[in-house]
Amino acid sequence: MAPATATSTPLLQLRGLSKTFGTTKALDGVDLTVAPGEVHALLGENGSGKSTLIKVLNGFHAPDPGAELTIGGRSVPLPVPPGRFREHGLAFVHQDLALVPELSVLENLRVAHIAGSRRPWINWGAERRRARTAFGRLGLDVDIDQPVQRLGATERALLAIVRAAEEIRDARERATAEHCLLVLDEPTVFLPEEGTALLFRLVRDLVADGRTSVLFVSHDLDEVLAHTDRVTVLSDGRLRGTADTAAVTVPQLIEMIVGRPVQSPVPTEHAGHTPERPVHAGVTDLHGGVLAGLSFTVGAGEVVGLTGLAGSGYEDVLPALYGARPGASGTLRLPDAALDLATSTPAAALAHGVVFVPADRARDGAAGELTVLENMTLPVLAEFRGRAGLDRRRLLARGRQLTETHDVRPRDPRAVYGSLSGGNAQKALLAKWLQTGPRLVLLHEPTQGVDIGARTHIHDQLASAARGGAAIVVASSDYEQLATLCDRVLVLARGRVVEQLAGPALTRERIADRVLGSVTLHEATGSSPEVTA
Ligand SMILES: Nc1ncnc2c1ncn2[C@@H]1O[C@H](COP(=O)(O)OP(=O)(O)OP(=O)(O)O)[C@@H](O)[C@H]1O
Numbered sequence: 377m378a379p380a381t382a383t384s385t386p387l388l389q390l391r392g393l394s395k396t397f398g399t400t401k402a403l404d405g406v407d408l409t410v411a412p413g414e415v416h417a418l419l420g421e422n423g424s425g426k427s428t429l430i431k432v433l434n435g436f437h438a439p440d441p442g443a444e445l446t447i448g449g450r451s452v453p454l455p456v457p458p459g460r461f462r463e464h465g466l467a468f469v470h471q472d473l474a475l476v477p478e479l480s481v482l483e484n485l486r487v488a489h490i491a492g493s494r495r496p497w498i499n500w501g502a503e504r505r506r507a508r509t510a511f512g513r514l515g516l517d518v519d520i521d522q523p524v525q526r527l528g529a530t531e532r533a534l535l536a537i538v539r540a541a542e543e544i545r546d547a548r549e550r551a552t553a554e555h556c557l558l559v560l561d562e563p564t565v566f567l568p569e570e571g572t573a574l575l576f577r578l579v580r581d582l583v584a585d586g587r588t589s590v591l592f593v594s595h596d597l598d599e600v601l602a603h604t605d606r607v608t609v610l611s612d613g614r615l616r617g618t619a620d621t622a623a624v625t626v627p628q629l630i631e632m633i634v635g636r637p638v639q640s641p642v643p644t645e646h647a648g649h650t651p652e653r654p655v656h657a658g659v660t661d662l663h664g665g666v667l668a669g670l671s672f673t674v675g676a677g678e679v680v681g682l683t684g685l686a687g688s689g690y691e692d693v694l695p696a697l698y699g700a701r702p703g704a705s706g707t708l709r710l711p712d713a714a715l716d717l718a719t720s721t722p723a724a725a726l727a728h729g730v731v732f733v734p735a736d737r738a739r740d741g742a743a744g745e746l747t748v749l750e751n752m753t754l755p756v757l758a759e760f761r762g763r764a765g766l767d768r769r770r771l772l773a774r775g776r777q778l779t780e781t782h783d784v785r786p787r788d789p790r791a792v793y794g795s796l797s798g799g800n801a802q803k804a805l806l807a808k809w810l811q812t813g814p815r816l817v818l819l820h821e822p823t824q825g826v827d828i829g830a831r832t833h834i835h836d837q838l839a840s841a842a843r844g845g846a847a848i849v850v851a852s853s854d855y856e857q858l859a860t861l862c863d864r865v866l867v868l869a870r871g872r873v874v875e876q877l878a879g880p881a882l883t884r885e886r887i888a889d890r891v892l893g894s895v896t897l898h899e900a901t902g903s904s905p906e907v908t909a
Pocket residue numbers: 397400401402420421422423424425426427428429785786795796797798799800825827
C-alpha cells in the first residue's frame with residue numbers, strides 16, 4: 377500500500393525511529409506522520425513495536441541515535457526527558473489507565489495539574505467545578521468524590537481519557553503547547569461497545585479544534601475502520617505502510633498487518649449444540665458485590681460465556697469461583713468436590729483443577745521480573761523435581777515446546793516475562809495453565825490486546841481444551857468473540873442471569889441487543905450506585 381501523505385504541516389512527524397534492546401531491533405527506521413485534527417490508528421501484530429514507539433514519545437525509552445521528532449512544526453529533542461512530555465503537548469492513556477484506586481475521581485482527574493501547580497493552595501471549589509464540567513461535556517453523571525476502586529471498567533477508562541483531555545486543556549491554558557497529540561494505547565479493551573461509543577464521542581470532540589490529533593493503538597479492526605481517519609501499520613519493527621481508513625477493507629488491513637490473508641476464527645457449530653451435556657461444574661447461589669444468588673452449570677467440553685454491562689456483575693463471577701474475591705459466598709460443585717466459596721482460596725481451586733486467566737495480566741497473572749520459562753512452568757515444577765533437584769534441561773525443553781505450541785514470540789523461554797509484548801504475555805499465560813490439563817478454565821477477556829492472527833490461535837487452543845473435556849467459562853464484553861467461541865452465553869444484569877442465548881440465537885447482534893436492553897443507559901456508563909470494583 378502506498379504511504380499516504382498529510383496535506384498540511386504535520387501535527388507530529390517522526391523520522392527514522394529505531395530502538396534496540398540487546399539483540400532485538402524493536403523499531404527499525406520507522407517514519408510516522410500525524411495530520412492536525414486526525415484520528416490516526418497505529419496497528420501491527422503483537423510484538424511489532426507499537427508500545428515501544430509510544431514509550432519513546434513519553435520518554436520511557438531513549439531511541440537509538442538519529443531519530444527526529446517535530447510537533448506542530450517545532451523540533452522536539454530526543455530522548456524526551458521523563459515526565460516532560462506534557463510540555464510538548466503530548467498526553468497518554470495506557471491500557472492499565474494509571475489510576476490510583478484509593479484516591480477519589482476528582483483527585484485522580486486533577487493529580488497532574490495539582491502536582492504541577494505553583495500555587496501554595498488548591499482551590500478545591502474551582503477544581504470540583506472543572507471536574508463536573510469535564511464529565512458534563514460527555515453527558516456523564518459521575519460522583520466525583522467516590523474512590524476510583526468503586527468505579528466500573530467503563531467509568532475508569534473514561535476517567536483516564538477525560539483526565540488526558542484535561543491535561544491537553546491545561547497545556548493550552550498555560551500556552552506551553554499550541555498543538556497536542558493524545559495517544560490512546562488500547563484503552564478500549566476493557567470497554568463494552570457502548571463505552572467505546574462514548575469514548576469516540578470524546579475523541580471527536582477533542583480533535584474538532586484542528587490543533588489536536590489522536591494516535592490510537594488497537595487490535596480491533598472494526599473499531600479502527602469505524603473511528604479513525606488514517607492507519608499506519610508496523611511489522612517486525614518496520615513501517616509496513618500508511619493508508620486512508622476509508623480506502624481499506626478489513627481483509628486488506630489484515631493482510632497489511634499479518635503479511636498474508638488470515639481466516640477469521642471459525643464459529644462454534646451452534647446449530648448442533650446439545651444443551652443437556654453432563655454437568656461438569658455447577659455454581660449455586662453465588663453472592664459477592666452485585667452478584668445476587670447466581671446459579672449456572674457448565675458441561676464437560678462446553679464453553680459458556682458471561683457478559684453484561686459494566687457493573688452487571690459478570691466481571692465478578694470468575695474471581696469469586698477462583699476463591700480470589702473476598703466477601704463472596706456460594707458453592708462450586710466439581711466432579712469430585714464441592715468448594716465453599718466463602719472460605720475457598722486460589723490454592724484450593726487449583727488443587728481441584730480450576731485455573732484462572734485474569735484480565736489484568738500485568739497485575740494478577742504473572743511475575744514480570746521472572747523469565748517466561750519460570751512463569752510458564754510454575755504450576756508443573758513438581759514434574760521436574762528429581763532426587764538431584766530440578767531437571768533444568770527437561771524444564772527448558774518444556775518451555776521451548778510451550779512457546780512453540782502457543783506461538784509465544786520471541787521463541788526464547790529465557791526472555792524476561794516483563795519484556796514480552798501484551799499479546800505474547802497472554803499466550804504465555806494460557807500456555808502456563810492449559811498444560812496442567814485443567815477441569816474448569818476461567819478466562820476474563822482472553823484475547824484482549826491480542827492480534828488477529830494470535831486470536832485465532834487462542835480460540836483453537838481453547839477449543840482443543842474443551843474437546844479434551846475441560847469446562848470453560850469466558851467473561852467478556854467482546855460480543856463477537858463470545859458468539860464465535862461459546863456454546864452458550866449468559867447475559868447478566870444486577871447480578872442475575874437475565875437471558876441465555878444458545879444455538880442459532882447466539883449471534884453478536886443478539887448479545888449486544890440483550891445486553892443493552894438489560895438495564896437503562898444510565899447504568900451503561902457504570903454510574904449505578906450498585907457498582908463495585
Ligand atoms: N524492555 C524490553 N526489553 C527487551 N525487549 C523488549 C522490551 N520491550 C519490548 N521488547 C521487545 O520489542 C519488541 C516490540 O515490542 P512491543 O511491546 O513494542 O510490541 P507491540 O507491538 O506493542 O505488541 P502488543 O500488541 O503485543 O502490545 C518485542 O519483540 C518485545 O519482546
